[in-house]
Amino acid sequence: MNAESIGWWGVPIGILAGAIRGGTPFLLVSLGECLTEKSGKINLGLEGVLLMGAMTAYAISYKSGSPWVGVMAAGIAGAVLGSIHAFLVSRPKVNDIAAGIAMLLFGTGFAFYLGKPFIQPSAPQLPGISLGGWSHLPQIAAALKISPLFVLGVIIAFIMRWVFRSTRWGMQVRAVGDSPAAARAMGVSVSKTRFICIVAGSAMGGIGGAHLSLFYPGAWTEAISSGQGLMAVALVIFARWNPVQCLWASLLFGGAQAVGPSLQAVGINTGYYLWNASPYVLTLLVMIITCSNKRTLAGAPGALGAGS
């Protein structure tokens, strides 16, 4: 059965499938960015982390034969890059946005450098979790075959909400992000808390990369990420620094990404390349609507961008 036989239904199903498949990297990276920003720092380098994670996961999965080892390695690679960023931004007078751009270049370069030999071979992929067995339509079954990392992301989102709301450690992170001086007065180490948040956030970004190379699209190429790591920063603002809202926002962005290809699948080629811009336009629109130069956004960590 091909796409034509379900006709126009192919479009919403394609978008639904895209929302889950394409939304997973958004989800993991935005959760990582959310954790980082809650502690009062921005990490624009998650795009580099995402690529490094994708490359590492693919390479290690190929070498070890186990995609799960690949996922773990991607997390470690992300954490290593994150620790460089964390060290850099902990220094006085270092701008965290500029440091993020540097990490973006470095991470991308390193991933491309080390990834050259792995463009050809095919690595073992992560198994999908089928939730669409009830349907006789293969399109629906395929759309609902979801990545285990998506499930992981959903779990992390709810755990993070719980941690921020009801645990001592979550309180400390929020204090560091809102008012480093107050946190210091409480006896919390600002630099240590930030270090942990940035490193853990980058590890999540790396795992998001593993989804790209080990599930969907499911191969390592240099064009595998199209700015998801950077869009995640905007996505976190849209989600108002709330981990569970990051989940909904990620699904929205994943869906937006799939509009062009879904239309093409049912034979509509008009503006195919313009549709490719839809996630970026959507992000921009979201920022225009939610931002204001007159008031502070609800939920924004107070020290974000304050350089302290």
Add this chain to the structure above:
Amino acid sequence: MSQISNAKASTLAPVAPTPPLASAGANWRGSLEAVLIPIGAIIVALLLFGVFCFSQGANAGGVFGAIYKAAFGSWYSFQNTLVRAAPLMLTALCTALPARLGLVMIGNEGALVAGGLAATAAGLAVQAAPPVVVWTVMMLAGMVGGGLWITIVGLLYYKRGVNETISSLLMNYIAIALLNHLVNGPMRDPASLNKPSSYPIPDQKMLPVLWSSNVHYGLIFGIIACVIAWVLMEHTTFGFKIRMIGGNVRAAKMAGLAVSRLGLITCFLGGAAAGIAGMVEVAAVHGRANESLAAGYGYAGILVAFIARHRGLPIILVSTLLGGLLASGGILQRQFKMPDATILVFEGLVFLVVLFSDSLYGKFKIFKEGGA
């Protein structure tokens, strides 16, 4: 994200308030620091890169020798370097000028593409005119295209408080999507099969080379633009106002400066410079608009601007050095079997070390007044 923008003036300490070089005579120790720390950073980055090459089994000395030879070793290779330096000088200004306002603008690639597209469209429209007219029209169109592209980012920032770093980055992707749409659709030359492109600019209307070299007029444009930027920012009232906004937005507002108008003008100028880079790439290198426009000169320009600490004259020097590095990518691939991404790794290393060196200002007693 407004709290970010409000606080920005104070966060950009490494970008804005280094001692102005104009007062070099007054505080020579300070200016010595401003020269020696970046040089030291680049030396450290070279050493780290040497270690990296060594760890990859390549002879570090040999790699450096090959890079030097491919970049500056002969007149022929130096021409290659200069051809690559030209767009870097222009795109670097797209980050450097807004940086003096305290904005971190990374929309260079998008402004280059927008300028290139506008220049192509305008150039094709007047292709029957004499060459000088074609170049002038293309140049103006490129400046307007790139300038408006970054002005949009500035407008979003000043009117809505949208973070300029993220929106300028999104605008890059939007520009590239627009480029793909136009060269695959409305502007497509049916004769371009493998690489969809616009119709070509007629050969005799292309920007000529300088004297009898391979270097085209883009280099002259780049140098002039950097010199103008230097004079404008360091030696005019306009530049003083811009630096004042970058130093402290609230004080500038109190002093009665039209912050958003000055800011938008600066954004336009930065974008216009990157737009000229796009025009040059079309009119002197590719001859048509296609995906080759988005070749990464925009991203490399960010690096140039940060290393040159957002000052016009150092940008000329840093662009030439980085242009040489880009020119040597091919040699590393052929001679040492190192992938072309090696250059990216090197760029990233340099950027990281240069940023780290920002935290060293004021740490060395020897650079302080009366210290030794």
